[in-house]
Amino acid sequence: MKEVFLDILCCPRCQASLKIQSLSRDEFGINAGNLSCEKCPATFPVTEGIPRFVSQKEGATQERFGFEWMRYPGSLPEDETIFLEETQVEKREWKNRWVLDAGCGMGRYSRVAHSLGAHVVALDLGGALARLQDLAQNSERLHLVQGDLLHLPLKKEKFDIIYSLGVIHHTVSPRTCVQAFTQRLKPNGKLTVWVYGRADSYQNFKSNPLKLNRKSLEKIRFFVWIIVDLRELLSHSLRSVTVHLPYKLLYCCCYPLAVFGKIPFFKFLTFSVHPLWRVRLQENFDWLAPPIQSHHTKEEVKNWFEENRVSVIKILPHGFVPKVGVLGEKK
Numbered sequence: 001m002k003e004v005f006l007d008i009l010c011c012p013r014c015q016a017s018l019k020i021q022s023l024s025r026d027e028f029g030i031n032a033g034n035l036s037c038e039k040c041p042a043t044f045p046v047t048e049g050i051p052r053f054v055s056q057k058e059g060a061t062q063e064r065f066g067f068e069w070m071r072y073p074g075s076l077p078e079d080e081t082i083f084l085e086e087t088q089v090e091k092r093e094w095k096n097r098w099v100l101d102a103g104c105g106m107g108r109y110s111r112v113a114h115s116l117g118a119h120v121v122a123l124d125l126g127g128a129l130a131r132l133q134d135l136a137q138n139s140e141r142l143h144l145v146q147g148d149l150l151h152l153p154l155k156k157e158k159f160d161i162i163y164s165l166g167v168i169h170h171t172v173s174p175r176t177c178v179q180a181f182t183q184r185l186k187p188n189g190k191l192t193v194w195v196y197g198r199a200d201s202y203q204n205f206k207s208n209p210l211k212l213n214r215k216s217l218e219k220i221r222f223f224v225w226i227i228v229d230l231r232e233l234l235s236h237s238l239r240s241v242t243v244h245l246p247y248k249l250l251y252c253c254c255y256p257l258a259v260f261g262k263i264p265f266f267k268f269l270t271f272s273v274h275p276l277w278r279v280r281l282q283e284n285f286d287w288l289a290p291p292i293q294s295h296h297t298k299e300e301v302k303n304w305f306e307e308n309r310v311s312v313i314k315i316l317p318h319g320f321v322p323k324v325g326v327l328g329e330k331k
Ligand SMILES: [Zn+2]
Pocket: 011, 012, 013, 014, 015, 016, 037, 038, 039, 040, 041, 042
């Protein structure tokens, strides 16, 4: 942990500044120490160079993601393209900006934001953060923190861009996450999130923006809506069982789904159509394992933004299955 990071961290309970007592340090910064709140009695450890604001007893969702992310193939060549597409923020806008990766997992996109020249704070609830340690030790622009999205250990109005890709639908209140993110943005800062979409009413579904290469779906939109509804039903039924299975057993059950993910049409009844086998396996597991998972419409997410005075700039176009992505700017 670099000492400069202390200007951004705060007590997640009372929002006051923190003091550090360093126990061991090396040329990269503080390796072990204690952070104590200047106002309340709370203290938080720094271990292996990472300030930690969560108790060692992690929640079930986190445990399952930890299992998955330590097995994920790592950085993929298409990461930058996907990152820019999904955040909807231009490539030139990242350089020298202070950016929060809210729910970074193993840091796949933190690496991209860092490579684009941003000062990145990579926050996650769990241990997969460790996969970023090598990069963090060798860079002044990458800061790791283990913390909870609903109790952010970060001061207000510190970030130019906050992104959270496919994360907040795994918390008990995605709407509260959006509020917490907005508070951490500087005025005119940008917030960009995506969450799992749902079919909802056909009235809403028919105005979902489609990717350029998926415009042909326009003609069969009603049929697509029915398939997405069916898929949701299938997902709910499967998940009512899979969230209770031991991880290793569930992981094995994802193999047939990953096979189906290659078969035309049937692939849309699975939870990943990625061309790589390993990724399909992981994405199916990612869908079926976490106990908390909610689905939303673009109308809901736009409301969360607007009630926090964030004006909506863009809505993410998507393919067959809706993925609700919204980019906004804080007024
Ligand atoms: Zn405090």
